[in-house]
Structure formats: C-alpha cells, structure tokens
Amino acid sequence: MLVALGTVPRVDARGTVSKVPTVDDLLRLKTVAGVQISPDGQWVAYGVTEADFDQDAFVTSIWLAPAGGGQPFQLTQGKKSATAFKWSPDSRWLAFLSPRKDDKNQIFVIRRDGGEALQITASETAVSGFEWSPDGRRIAFWAPEPESKALKSRKEQLGDYAVVRREYPFEHIFIVEVADAMKAPAAGTAHTSGHDFSVSGLAWSPDSTRIAFAATINPDLIQGTTSDLYVLTLTGDAVRKIVSQPGPDANPKWSPDGKQIAFESAMGRAADFFHSNGRLAIVSAEGGPATSVTDAFDEEPSLIAWTGGSLWFQALQKTTAHLFRLDVASKQITRVSQPDDLTGGAFTLTADGSRVGFTAGSPTSMVEVFAAPTGFYELRRFTNMTAQLDVLQVGTREVTSWKSRDGTTIEGVLIKPKDFTPGTRRPLLVVIHGGPTGVDRPIVPDTRYYPVDAWVGRGALVLKVNYRGSAGYGEKFRELNVKNLGVGDAWDVQTGVESLVAKGWVDPTKVGCMGWSQGGYISAFLTTSTTLCAAVSVGAGISNWATYYYNTDITPFTIQYLGANPAEDPAIYQKTSPMTYVKQARTPTLIQHGENDRRVPIPNGYELRQGLEDRGVPVEMVVYKGFGHGITKPKSQRAVMTHNLLWFNHYIWGDPMPDFTGAQGAEGAQGAEGAKGAQGAKGARGAEGAQGAAPR
Secondary structure, X not given: OOOOOOOOOEEOOOOOEEEOOOHHHHHOOOEEEEEEEOOOOOEEEEEEEEEEOOOOEEEEEEEEEEOOOOOOEEOOOOOOOOEEEEEOOOOOEEEEEEOOOOOOOEEEEEEOOOOOOEEOEOOOOOOOEEEEOOOOOEEEEEEEOOOOHHHHHHHHHHOOOOOOOOXXXXXXXXXXXXXXXXXXXXXXXXXXXXXOOEEEEEEEXXXXXXXXXXXXXXXXXXXXXXXXXXXXXXXXXXXXXXXXXXXXXXXXXXXXXXXXXXXXXXXOOOOOOOOOOOEEEEEEOOOOOXXXXXXXXXXXXXXEEEEOOEEEEEEEEOOEEEEEEEEOOOOOEEEOOOOOOOEEEEEEEOOOOOEEEEEEEEOOEEEEEEEEEOOOXXXXXXXXXXXXXXXXXXXXXXXXXXXXXXXXEEEEEEEEOOOOOOOOOEEEEEEEOOOOOOOOOOOXXXXXXXOHHHHHHOXXXXXXXXXXXXXXXXXXXXXXXOOOOOHHHHHHHHHHHHHHHHOOOEEEEEEEEEEEOHHHHHHHHHHHHOOOOOEEEEEOOOOOHHHHHHHOOOHHHHHHHHOOOXXXXXXXXXXXXXXXXXXXXXXXXXXXXXXXXXOOOOHHHHHHHHHHHHXXXXXXXXXXXXXXXXXXXXXXXXXXXXXXXXXXXXXXHOOOOOOXXXXXXXHHHHHHHHHHHHHHHHOOOOOOOOOOOOOO
C-alpha cells in the first residue's frame, strides 16, 4: 500500500477524521462516467468507474435512478466494463458495449429493471459504436471489416507485417434485428463495404429507413480533414454523399421531419480546424449547399440533438460549460443552463427535449449526475460521489487571472490548503494541461498522474494554467500560440508564477512544473529555456518538433500550428523546440513516457534525456511498458503518481532522492512519509492536472 505524505489526520466539527490523501486514496475514488436520460424522461442511467487493482483495470458499471426520485441501483455487474450505454426508444432497454466476451467490445442489452444482460452481436471485430433505430427494431453499428482471406494467407506465408499508410481496417455499417439477436448473437448484415470510405459515426432517420453517417477516405488519423457526410438508403443500400467540402464534417443529427441534417463542421477551413472555431451547419437530406448557423458563437459547439424547432449543443465558456439552444428558424442562440458558474458536461435530452440529464462538478464537489427541465428552474441530483472526500483533506479551488508578457489576460485554477492565510511564502507546483485546446476547471479532486491534494496537504499551492491556446476563451485566444508554441505558453506559466510571488504567497526557489502531452512539451520548454523551476516533470512531451513531425500519427496538427514542415521552415521548428535551448538547461527533470506512444513518439523522451545528461543536468526517464499516449491502468497510474510525488518531494521539501529502480519505485511514498518529519528541522532543499489530452 502506498502511504500518504501527509500531516496528522484532522477532526472536523462533526467529529469526522480526515487525512491528506495518498496516491491509492486518489486512485480508488469512484467517478461518474457518462449519463443518459431515458427518452420518456422517467429514468436516468449513469456510469460509475472504479479501480480494480486485482485485475489492474478501471471498470465502469451502469447505475439506474428513477428521475422523479428514489434509490439508485446498480444495473450491470462483473469484471468487465459496460460503456457507451444508450436507451431503446421505448425506454425499456439499455444497450451497451462490453469486452466481457473474448476481450472484444460487443453490444449487449439489459432490461431497465435488471436481470441478465443479453449479448446481441457476434462481430468478428470489436464494435466501435452503435445507435438504436427510432422504431426500436434494429441496431446499427460500425466496426472494422474482418480480416480478408488474402491477408490471412499472406500472414501464413510471409509472417505479419504492414505497409505504412497503405493498409487499414476500414470501418463499415452493420445492422442487427434486435428480436432475433436476443435469441442468438448475430454478426450483423453489412450495409456498406469497400475502401472508398471508413465510417466514424452514424444517425438513423426518424422513419428508420435511412442512415446518415460520417466517413473519412481511410481510417488514418491524418485523414480527419476528409470527413464528409453520406446518407445510406437501406432499401438497396444506395449511398449518396451529401456534404463534400474541405475540413472535417461529422456528427449528423436528423431534423424531426427527416428533411434536413444538422452536423458539426469546419465549413471549408481545412488548414486551421485544429485551433479555429468549429460550426454547426444544416444541409438538405438530399444534399446541396450547407449553411452554417453558429457563425456568431465564439467557441466550439458540440451538437447534442435536434428536437422540434431547436438544435441543442454544449460548449465551454472559459472555465464553465453550458447547454445552449439554437432556434432553427431565427438562428437565435440561448444559454439555457444555470447557474452561471456551472461546469456541466455529458448533456443528454429526452425525446421531446423537455428534460436534460447531465454531469457537473464544482470547487467543493466531485462530478455528480443531475437532471432538470430544460428551463433549469429546478435541479435533481442522483449521486453523492463527493461523500468519498469526507475522510480526505482536499484543497480549495478558485479561478485566478494575471497578465502575460504581451498583456494577454490568462486564467488559471489556484488550489490552496484549506487553512491558507496570506503572509507565508509556500512551495508552488504548476500543473499544465494538454491539448493545447484542453482546459482546467475548478473541480475537486485531481485523481490522475499528479497527486495535487497530497502536495496541498503538505502546505503547497498548486496552479493549473489555462495558457494561450486553451479552449473556452474564444477563437482569437485559441490561436495566440500558432507559430508561437512554447514561447507564448511559457510566458503564461512564468507570469502566473510571478504574480503569486509578487503577492508574497510563493517562495520563488520552491517552484515545480509538470504536465502531460502538450503540458509535457511546455514543461520541457521551461526546463531547457528558463530557470523558473527547481524541478520539472515532462509527461509524454515533445522535445523536438521535427522529431515529433516525422514520427507522430497526426502530422496535420504540426502543420496547422507551425505553418510548414521542418524542411520548408526549419527556423520555426528551432524557435519552438525545447532541444534548441538544451545547452542552457540546468533544471533537474523527470521524463515519463509510454513505451508505444504514437501521438508523441518516445524518441522525444530519449532525445531530451540524452541532451540533459550530456550537460550534467540531473535527469531520470521512466518508460511505462505496453502503454501508448495515456497510462490507462491503475497500477501504472500508481507508478506515475508515485514517481512524481517522490521527485518533487525531494527537490522541494528535501526528502530523500528517490531510486525508481528499487523499493522506492514501488513503495516510495512510505519512505518519503518518514522523511517528512525531518523536513521541519532541516528545511526544504531546492525548489520546483489534470491529465493532458492528446492533440486533437
């Protein structure tokens, strides 16, 4: 068991004993994983995810609650997750994906009153996603095509190999008849095929005779810009392309009369869709010109549904997130969710659009499940995840702001100990989100990669920076780091630290910075180009943009932010690459990377490690075996958090230098706990999120 670096447990006014959370305390917190309100509005289904250390997996189960009030109950059981759950149109059944058969996602259905879940698909490949037909008789799903006989024969003769960017498992649409599939799982009838396109999402027409779907020219991530919209007529399986324009078009939703289709669109902006605002658009179901209906909305709308004369979408608004309604006739947009500081998500509507289910967290509560009329004049909460925090000491969260080098206003989330009072300079840990179009919000607690509340419990402040490029602040802000990656981002972090130092709250010799993905890149930039930090942790970070460009699975991202490839504009790659500045690096740096990372390939980690070692800079690199860009299993997340905990505790509080090769790597928090008491006499020696999302 990993032990907290903590203080003596506290007793609150109610007599509840609380303690600083350990790594395992944070990992064992159950969290909400999605919500679906039933079409008739009578039931709310939601997911609950928890760590199962015995099988080293995060397992999601489905829970159900009466919308009018009553005791929630667990609907699915077992060691395998139940995800992507969706109600049947009559609100009697829930379908979901689960790998409980051969570790490969298949579709299962279960009655809302419980009982045994029935497997209804026997797809040769894992099911990617699905939708019920409006008449409830069929389920359409998309999945990779089965391996061909020719490929199987080639493997037998020549072994297994792949020709890069030439061979793909194209995804296509299959349909099962639900009544028949309940008797025996079915492979499904294919309704699209071939290598002209690869399906990535679908929606049934209201009369259940057609399917609108999004598809790219092949499944390669670099082809995201080619996503167009098609309509499949089930009688005869005729396919018509109805939207064909540069940039991605996706997530179709039919109008109630079946004559039009709304969708998310770059509206022809193929060259900058990673950082520009997306739009909602409408097109005739027969094809023709697409009309954008959200040009005046300065953020990225995510389309939810079309009910009556309204389009519903969700969007960020700085650190808040809300539900919006667009009147199709007038194009007027209204924010319907309340209160103003709502950090909502996963909005889901009843069939008539009268009620909404959603999730929301706050500075004092974990993410919980709610339902409300779409007028939001009353709210009902169905979960109490926050009760898990009763025995843990967690910091207070608040939004703060400051001016960056060029005068840009930057916001961040500041986490303080509950007993915080001005007048004492404290250590500061800076956690930098990924994306770069991620965003940090003031929601408690932090449960992945960085044990924030363990540090806050030891008296530190934590700052999470929504640097330029973050989502939620409008298109102009999101584009402020185009051709200025790292440079402008570093300004934003540095000035955030300086603002807290100027208040007298932070000891400038005890600052640490860390982040994953784009946050790891910014951390690497800080470690080579500044002396801001006493220690840094680079999680899956970019160290050389040229190395990244030539190895990543998403090269268009680089072009859109830097403007050209490395051969055409080497200067911009040098300006924005941490390795350019490695000769002046002085900061002790921990590098963490997944062995099989294709988003930020591991050569970036090795390059930074060697560059620092060549200059005598203290550096450790830990490779998490079997993982890609994210570390997705509890035991390895325990390792990531523990390694960060020990690294910064040494350089900030003077705890023993960790040895990740031995017992400290597995149970190091225990050793650091013992060192804590000595820290008070010796004093700290040296100085130094949310988990980053991959570049989208």
